[in-house]
Amino acid sequence: MEKCPFCKEKIQNGAVVCKYCKKDIPREKTKYELAQEKAKEKEDQYLATLSEDDKKKYLHHQKLKLMAFGIIVFAVVIIIFAWAISGCEELLTTSSSSSSKVDSVDAYSCAKEKVLEALKSPSSADFPSVFSGDIKFNQSGDSWAVDSYVDAQNSFGASLRSTFSCNLTIPDRDSCSGHCTIY
Numbered sequence: 001m002e003k004c005p006f007c008k009e010k011i012q013n014g015a016v017v018c019k020y021c022k023k024d025i026p027r028e029k030t031k032y033e034l035a036q037e038k039a040k041e042k043e044d045q046y047l048a049t050l051s052e053d054d055k056k057k058y059l060h061h062q063k064l065k066l067m068a069f070g071i072i073v074f075a076v077v078i079i080i081f082a083w084a085i086s087g088c089e090e091l092l093t094t095s096s097s098s099s100s101k102v103d104s105v106d107a108y109s110c111a112k113e114k115v116l117e118a119l120k121s122p123s124s125a126d127f128p129s130v131f132s133g134d135i136k137f138n139q140s141g142d143s144w145a146v147d148s149y150v151d152a153q154n155s156f157g158a159s160l161r162s163t164f165s166c167n168l169t170i171p172d173r174d175s176c177s178g179h180c181t182i183y
């Protein structure tokens, strides 16, 4: 709370008008307010020197300037917005293309799929881990050659190790075609 300099009643901090005596409370003006006042004063002085027609022209000109400023701000906002959206799209396309890039793990699962199709008892098949170093990969574009081995039971129930060699075409992660030869 502070005191009104005129009637000494208690008034709200920062009040512009005293609610008791209704007088304006003098406030220190901010730099911005002072600058604006000065500019307005200058403009008024300038306007006073103009004829009625010139005054209208000047005011119209000021209005156009304000509109142009508004349009520029609007354009900048639109450009930033468009830029942000295109950035997001780019991010999406790069992430989707990198996720569809075929690597040796994909080639190996494709090879295993084809080997299982060729096995007599695929449920017993036991493949080495893709990280074991027992698998040879050879890539040329979409073509993959995958060589490894599989432990599987034969028709007599005995577990046998067979080597296999696959020639596969894998244009993307969801596509797997080709054939495997089991020795």
Ligand SMILES: [Zn+2]
Residues within 6 Å of the ligand: 004, 005, 006, 007, 008, 009, 018, 019, 020, 021, 022, 023
């Ligand atoms: Zn007062």
